[in-house]
Amino acid sequence: MSSTGRGEGANHGAAPLMKLGHCLFVLVPGSLRDTAARDLHDAVAARLAREQGIRGLVIDVSALDVVDSYAARVLEETAHVARSFGARAVLVGLHPEVAVTLVDLGIDLGSLDTALNLERALAKLKLRIVSEDA
Amino acid sequence: MNAANPKERLERVIDALARAACQDYGHRVQVGEEEDDLLELEVGVNILLEDLQKASQRNAESMAEIERKNREIAEQAALALRELATPIISVWQGVLALPVVGAVDTERSADMVDTLLQRVVSEQATHVVIDITGVSVLDTRTADHFIRMSKAVRLLGADCFLTGISPLVAQTLAQQNVDTSVVRTVRRLSDALAEVFRELKVTVHQTAA
Amino acid sequence: MPRAREAVAEALGVDLTPLLVRSVVATLPSIADQEVEALDVVSGYELLRYAAAGVRIFAPTPPAELLELLHRRLTAGQPFRPTSRVLTVTSDADVVAAQDAAQKMVRGLLKPSDCIRAVTAVSELARNIYLYAKTGDVRLQVSEADLTLTFQVIASDRGPGIQRLDEILSGAYRSKTGLGRGLAGAKALLDTLDIQTGPQGTTIRGTKTARLSDIARNA
Numbered sequence: 001m002s003s004t005g006r007g008e009g010a011n012h013g014a015a016p017l018m019k020l021g022h023c024l025f026v027l028v029p030g031s032l033r034d035t036a037a038r039d040l041h042d043a044v045a046a047r048l049a050r051e052q053g054i055r056g057l058v059i060d061v062s063a064l065d066v067v068d069s070y071a072a073r074v075l076e077e078t079a080h081v082a083r084s085f086g087a088r089a090v091l092v093g094l095h096p097e098v099a100v101t102l103v104d105l106g107i108d109l110g111s112l113d114t115a116l117n118l119e120r121a122l123a124k125l126k127l128r129i130v131s132e133d134a
Numbered sequence: 135m136n137a138a139n140p141k142e143r144l145e146r147v148i149d150a151l152a153r154a155a156c157q158d159y160g161h162r163v164q165v166g167e168e169e170d171d172l173l174e175l176e177v178g179v180n181i182l183l184e185d186l187q188k189a190s191q192r193n194a195e196s197m198a199e200i201e202r203k204n205r206e207i208a209e210q211a212a213l214a215l216r217e218l219a220t221p222i223i224s225v226w227q228g229v230l231a232l233p234v235v236g237a238v239d240t241e242r243s244a245d246m247v248d249t250l251l252q253r254v255v256s257e258q259a260t261h262v263v264i265d266i267t268g269v270s271v272l273d274t275r276t277a278d279h280f281i282r283m284s285k286a287v288r289l290l291g292a293d294c295f296l297t298g299i300s301p302l303v304a305q306t307l308a309q310q311n312v313d314t315s316v317v318r319t320v321r322r323l324s325d326a327l328a329e330v331f332r333e334l335k336v337t338v339h340q341t342a343a
Numbered sequence: 344m345p346r347a348r349e350a351v352a353e354a355l356g357v358d359l360t361p362l363l364v365r366s367v368v369a370t371l372p373s374i375a376d377q378e379v380e381a382l383d384v385v386s387g388y389e390l391l392r393y394a395a396a397g398v399r400i401f402a403p404t405p406p407a408e409l410l411e412l413l414h415r416r417l418t419a420g421q422p423f424r425p426t427s428r429v430l431t432v433t434s435d436a437d438v439v440a441a442q443d444a445a446q447k448m449v450r451g452l453l454k455p456s457d458c459i460r461a462v463t464a465v466s467e468l469a470r471n472i473y474l475y476a477k478t479g480d481v482r483l484q485v486s487e488a489d490l491t492l493t494f495q496v497i498a499s500d501r502g503p504g505i506q507r508l509d510e511i512l513s514g515a516y517r518s519k520t521g522l523g524r525g526l527a528g529a530k531a532l533l534d535t536l537d538i539q540t541g542p543q544g545t546t547i548r549g550t551k552t553a554r555l556s557d558i559a560r561n562a
Contacts, residue, residue, distance in 0.1 A: 031439045066442055066459060068466040069524050092291075096251035097459035099289040103282050104460065105528040108316075114291040116258050248456050 017043055023056040023127050024048070024087070026078075030063040037074040044078055048085040056125035057082040058118065062093030072107045079112040090114065090121040138164075143172050147179050159187035220249040228260040229330055231323065234280075235268035243279035247286055254292050261330045262287045265323045267298030277307050284317040293333075294318065295326040347382060347417065348375040351394055354416035358409060359398070367397035384423035384485050388452050388492060391417075392558055410555055414490065425486035432469045433478045441469040441481050448483055449494050453553050460532040461494055461551045467525040467532075468498035468547055476502025476545065490555040496533075501544035508540060 018025040024047060029036060048054055059075065061067070067075075079089035091114040102109070115121035138146070143166055150163045162183060163176045223231045232250060254262060266272065266280055280296055287294040295318045299307070304319070320326040331338065348368055355364045368375070371393050374386045382390065394413055417423075428448070430441050445465040449458045465481065472479035479500025486493055505511065511526050526547075530536045533549040540546075 031442070033435045033439055035435065065446065066462050066466060068463050068470065069528050070466075070470055094290055095459075096248070096255055096286075096290065097456045099251060099286045100247055100456050101459050101463050101532065102289060103286045104531045105463070105524070106531065107524075107528075108285070109289070114289055116255065116291040120258075120260075120291060244456070248454070 017047055019047070019051065019054070021127065022053055023058060023122070023125065024051075024054050024082075025058045025060065027060045028064055028075075030065065032064065032071050032074065037071070041074065041078050041081060045081045045085075048082060048087060054085070054087050056122070056127050057087050057089040058121050058125075059089060059091050060093050061091055061098075062095070064098060065095065067094075067098045067102060069105060069107060072102060072105075072109065076110050076112055079110070083111075088113065088125055090124050092116075092118055092121045138166070140172060143176065147175060150179055150183060154183055154186060157190065159183050159190055220246045222250060222253050224257060225263075225327065226331075226334075226336070228258060229263070229327075229334075230254065230257065230259045230261070231263045231265065231327070233265045233268060233323070237270050238276050238279060240275075240279070243276075243283065247283050250283065251286060251290060254287060254290050259292045260334070261293045261295070263295045263297055263323060263326045263330065265298045265326075266296065267323070269298075272299075272303050274307065277303075281317050293330075295320050295329070297321065297323045297326045344378040344380065346375070347371075347377055347379050347390055350379050350416050351375065351390070351413060354413045355394070355398070355409070357412065359401075363398075363401050366401045367394060370397040370400070379417055382417060382423060383426050384487050384492070385426050385448065385452065387414075387417060387423040388487075388555075388558065391555070392451055395558070410558075411490065414555065422487045422489075425484060427482060427484040429480055429482045430469075431478070432472045432481055434473060435470075438466055438469045438473060441483075442466045445483055445496070448485055449551075452485065452492055452558070453494065453551060454557070457551060457553065461496075464529040464532040464549055464551075465496050467529045468496060468549070471525050472498055472500045472502070475505075476500035492553045492555070492558070494551045496549045497546065498549075499544065499546040504542050504545055505538070505540040508538065512538075 016027050018027075024044070026040065026044060028040065032040075044057065048057075057079070059078065061075070064071065075091065082089040089112055091109070091112055094114060113124055115124055146163050150161050153159075153161045162180050165176045165180070166173050221233060221235075223233070225231045230250070230253060232246070234246070238246075250262070250264075253259070262284075264280060264283060269276060277299075284294040284296050297320050299319055299321070301321075318326075320329065348371060351371065352364050352368045355367055359367070371390065374382070374390055375393075377386065391410055391413055395410055398409060426448070428444055430437060430444055432438065432441060442462055442465060445462045446458065449461050452458075453461060465483065469481050472481070479498065479502065482495075482497040482499075484495040484497070486495070505526070512530055513527070526538075529547075529549060533551055535548075535550045537548040538545070
């Protein structure tokens with residue numbers, strides 16, 4: 001399976017990437033296979049390299065029922081990649097059962113910030129999505 | 135039915151009474167044919183045995199009923215205890231407090247974490263204060279449970295305070311290398327709440343009465 | 344051949360009124376239409392769980408021995424038949440398949456957080472096989488004894504064996520790629536973990552248990 005070409009338009013990986021203002025949103029798919037994980041990481045890196053001024057990366061993990069040490073590492077590395085491009089990453093939608101498991105595993109997601117919902121995530125990133133009527 | 139002599143008749147009465155003493159009330163004395171004093175005794179003893187038997191049955195029924203009621207009460211108590219076991223109070227919009235009382239074993243702390251995290255998500259809490267003043271035995275194992283609880287809360291994205299650790303306990307924990315630095319520990323629940331309100335930019339004013 | 348539904352109704356009828364029995368039986372899922380003999384530990388416990396939940400809805404204080412009575416009625420006092428599945432692991436896709444299989448197996452048998460713990464442990468063990476031994480098997484099994492349910496995962500391979508086992512289990516060891524914590528992780532998540540390893544291969548057995556009374560409580 002070929003890896004995502006850097007700078008190519010379409011995202012070959014299974015993780016949809018969406019840009020809104022200065023923020024990049026990524027929805028992590030439910031079954032995080034190694035190849036999908038690589039694709040996610042590369043897709044985020046490619047997008048960050050291509051775009052200017054992205055300050056925040058919101059990683060939605062609400063589809064993840066299970067996060068083992070490998071998946072946790074992928075998430076940490078994606079956050080690290082974002083940081084190297086000057087963007088801060090925030091995790092959203094972590095299942096309570098997964099949180100308990102991560103603590104049992106002794107995994108502390110490092111400097112990866114977490115938030116209960118999108119609004120809080122954006123607040124942590126100090127970014128706003130402003131409506132036209134406001 | 136052959137007529138028994140007085141001696142035999144008395145022996146039968148004594149026999150019946152002896153059985154009754156061993157709680158066998160089913161036996162009845164064979165009653166004599168002639169109307170004499172012994173007959174009165176025999177009939178009297180039979181009436182006594184009859185009454186004793188009835189009383190004993192009633193007793194057994196009451197005991198069974200009491201046992202059944204006891205089991206019911208125990209179940210209800212267990213249920214109530216389970217609910218009290220994780221008494222999470224919503225003290226402010228998005229602020230939860232969990233005052234822990236009593237013994238906390240691995241199973242109870244696992245249940246607590248699950249319940250607490252569900253509440254954090256359902257109320258989208260921003261802050262959680264876990265007060266362990268009332269925990270009966272705070273050894274390193276138990277302290278570890280609560281530190282993990284705080285870590286799990288923070289992993290969800292809410293801020294978490296652990297209050298009610300006395301200076302003595304804090305010292306003991308430090309001596310045993312329990313890492314409390316990852317958790318915000320504050321001496322008193324009220325101080326933690328004050329800090330929470332400060333962070334939420336909520337002020338409490340006392341108005342003139 | 345009696346259907347499970349009838350057996351449940353009969354057992355419930357001992358303590359509950361006919362109306363309540365009818366109400367509870369109406370909430371039972373389609374597995375209740377199976378014959379009693381066809382039930383295995385997974386379908387049997389699913390049925391017990393629904394029955395417990397149904398009784399809780401309709402009767403204010405369900406009798407404590409009810410589940411045990413139901414269990415006895417459905418199994419004639421024996422344990423339910425165990426179920427088991429074997430998966431071969433040679434790729435990361437198989438790790439995900441193992442996760443899914445484990446999840447399907449333990450759902451409803453263990454409490455939700457324990458389900459995820461068990462599935463995560465299976466994932467760690469399966470991934471270790473694929474990463475270090477290239478190929479191996481993961482057997483997933485559910486069985487019961489004395490009203491206690493046991494989920495067991497047996498991960499076996501013919502790989503080179505695990506070096507520095509003590510270091511790994513204490514959590515101190517981290518491989519170059521930082522993946523050393525998989526095994527220590529599995530140990531933290533499961534109730535028991537037994538490791539046999541050597542140059543001929545490795546077999547790891549882990550379990551997670553739940554009591555029938557807990558299942559009733561969490562229904």
